[in-house]
Amino acid sequence: MNIKLNSLVKTLELLMKEKFSIANYKKGILDDDRMILSRAITLIESSLSADRKNASTLIKSIFPHTGNAYRIGISGIPGAGKSTFIEALGKHLTSQGNKVAVLAIDPSSKISGGSILGDKTRMAELAKNEMAFIRPSPANSTLGGIAEKTYETILLCEAAGFNYIFIETVGVGQSETEIYHLTDLFLLLMITGMGDELQSMKKGIMELADIIVINKADGENKENASKTALEIKQVLHLFASGKSKQEPVLTTCSAKENTNIAEIALLLENFKETSITSGQWAQKRTTNARQSLLREINHHLQTDFYSNTFIQKNLKKIENEVAKGFITPQAAAILLLKNYKAKK
Amino acid sequence: MNIKLNSLVKTLELLMKEKFSIANYKKGILDDDRMILSRAITLIESSLSADRKNASTLIKSIFPHTGNAYRIGISGIPGAGKSTFIEALGKHLTSQGNKVAVLAIDPSSKISGGSILGDKTRMAELAKNEMAFIRPSPANSTLGGIAEKTYETILLCEAAGFNYIFIETVGVGQSETEIYHLTDLFLLLMITGMGDELQSMKKGIMELADIIVINKADGENKENASKTALEIKQVLHLFASGKSKQEPVLTTCSAKENTNIAEIALLLENFKETSITSGQWAQKRTTNARQSLLREINHHLQTDFYSNTFIQKNLKKIENEVAKGFITPQAAAILLLKNYKAKK
Numbered sequence A, B: 001m002n003i004k005l006n007s008l009v010k011t012l013e014l015l016m017k018e019k020f021s022i023a024n025y026k027k028g029i030l031d032d033d034r035m036i037l038s039r040a041i042t043l044i045e046s047s048l049s050a051d052r053k054n055a056s057t058l059i060k061s062i063f064p065h066t067g068n069a070y071r072i073g074i075s076g077i078p079g080a081g082k083s084t085f086i087e088a089l090g091k092h093l094t095s096q097g098n099k100v101a102v103l104a105i106d107p108s109s110k111i112s113g114g115s116i117l118g119d120k121t122r123m124a125e126l127a128k129n130e131m132a133f134i135r136p137s138p139a140n141s142t143l144g145g146i147a148e149k150t151y152e153t154i155l156l157c158e159a160a161g162f163n164y165i166f167i168e169t170v171g172v173g174q175s176e177t178e179i180y181h182l183t184d185l186f187l188l189l190m191i192t193g194m195g196d197e198l199q200s201m202k203k204g205i206m207e208l209a210d211i212i213v214i215n216k217a218d219g220e221n222k223e224n225a226s227k228t229a230l231e232i233k234q235v236l237h238l239f240a241s242g243k244s245k246q247e248p249v250l251t252t253c254s255a256k257e258n259t260n261i262a263e264i265a266l267l268l269e270n271f272k273e274t275s276i277t278s279g280q281w282a283q284k285r286t287t288n289a290r291q292s293l294l295r296e297i298n299h300h301l302q303t304d305f306y307s308n309t310f311i312q313k314n315l316k317k318i319e320n321e322v323a324k325g326f327i328t329p330q331a332a333a334i335l336l337l338k339n340y341k342a343k344k
Helices: A002-016 A022-030 A034-045 A049-065 A082-095 A120-128 A143-159 A176-180 A196-201 A203-208 A219-240 A261-278 A280-306 A309-323 A329-342 B002-016 B022-030 B034-045 B049-065 B082-095 B120-128 B143-159 B176-180 B196-201 B203-208 B219-240 B261-278 B280-307 B309-323 B329-342
Strands: A070-076 A100-105 A132-136 A164-170 A185-190 A211-214 A249-252 B070-076 B100-105 B132-136 B164-170 B185-190 B211-214 B249-252
Touching: A022 A034, A022 A049, A022 A143, A034 A049, A034 A132, A034 A143, A049 A143, A049 B329, A070 A082, A070 A176, A070 A261, A082 A100, A082 A120, A082 A164, A082 A261, A100 A120, A100 A143, A120 A132, A143 A164, A143 A176, A143 A280, A164 A176, A176 A185, A176 A203, A185 A203, A185 A261, A203 A219, A211 A219, A211 A261, A219 A249, A249 A261, A261 A280, A280 A309, A280 B280, A280 B309, A280 B329, A309 A329, A309 B280, A329 B049, A329 B280, B022 B034, B022 B049, B022 B143, B034 B049, B034 B132, B034 B143, B049 B143, B070 B082, B070 B176, B070 B261, B082 B100, B082 B120, B082 B164, B082 B261, B100 B120, B100 B143, B120 B132, B143 B164, B143 B176, B143 B280, B164 B176, B176 B185, B176 B203, B185 B203, B185 B261, B203 B219, B211 B219, B211 B261, B219 B249, B249 B261, B261 B280, B280 B309, B309 B329
Parallel strands: A070 A164, A070 A185, A100 A132, A100 A164, A185 A211, A211 A249, B070 B164, B070 B185, B100 B132, B100 B164, B185 B211, B211 B249
Antiparallel strands: none
């Protein structure tokens, strides 16, 4: 208790100063100081250029302590029961001595910036659990930006010693492909009775899944859930011919009644073991690293281009010429690029 | 009949040769020769670098003949009745002497490349109509690629004299923002009874809409459709405070029974007139042109980067170092960019 109080006082002292030093951030994260971890994530989410520079240095300094968590993407449409499911699974995993971080990503409305996920009060019990850490992501980032910042947040959580990291997204097809490239396993939460057409709409997302769980398999809905699981299995098998990816494992659960949750935790462990043995684990991590690199390249290419003196001076003018139809967007882009490369 | 036969023979002769010349393409398009228009779109959709070059020259040459169509984005989830609606609206518009092009974009499954849209047999009657032209887009393009190629396809159709161009997407939130930036008006097709949560999921898309049409307002469903329209209107009004964008117009229709279709065509015309008078029309076109330019810049930046000799030689090596955790993706990207700029 005394040690905790000491640590709190120290953190408060640091908070009085405007900014932590990178060394302070690093030490706090490695000590799993949640207040410092939270502030570090806020630093990473900032788009101020000074913050970006510090974030980059911080990531570099904690990088040797990363890579050890099981990164799990969880997706499902609103109403599939994602919060309840993650809370049930999280409680089970922490009871087994695991440290669980939940990063919730909300790709909602670009215009109003409104959130459909709400905040961490959604997982009230897990939020109070000392072995767990819940962090909602800001709603108004760009799509590519979400992946970039989520990747860095995963690294911070790994450095803080979390060994299970859940990345939660709303399954509307927008960010699933990105999340797929950040994680070791992709779990899709579904429910019965969504209608044939909505199910078929989600085929692309289902194909990304390693595990598909039909939730709300309780009461009168239990039999239906099993039937839906079987149907999906058959559909996916039909489409699977010639694909290199393993077909997803299908199962059901009731997060509300805590049924089959321990079994799903076991499925996760089995997937990891099989995947490590077969070499797929390492291969996926390599692919993911490559994706991160390509994302960073794209980001830095754009930053460098738009901060170029010639571009800053002439972009507006060329934009107007494109708008007036004097020049095609393509010809204008080629012209700008030529000047960008000539005049640094 | 004879003239048509002549034109057909000439087209066939041209088809015997490997490629058309750009001048042939241009003439064919300006003459609204559908076979040549189709081949030109295929050229634009190609990613071969020789084809890209020809496509670019072609776009430049027809560019002075573009910009005159009413570009309309139409979106809705599977089951909303998009095909029937577009067929009904298209038939009405062509009967009034308009030339209507329909570009159908399918953002489905990346892994299997499967299509959920089917092909133009969906709009059988409109497909046979000489005043109409229906073109489905390939399913396996990247998201940004879809917008780029759709923009160029719009230009080709405008050069061929189409004055209404419908761009149809499946409303799952993936491509709506991109289509919004390609069009003058965004029409969202909805149905009743989708469930509260699914409706709220679509709030982001609804906010983009200029017109929202509740389809299948027929038989017993008629009253419900009007009720849904009213509810959506109220929800959007609630969220609209402080936004610069006009609230969407709400209406109902039955595409199947051809009810209220002529009225919707009139709504489209009214929107255009009001929008031109207020200056919003020109403003949106300017914003759209800017978006096209930014897309092209991004495309050309990436193409130039990855074709650079140093990058081609060293990317693989650096990728491996990132995968092994020797260097962060960000540090690697900065290193690559530095060398890219130094060694052309």
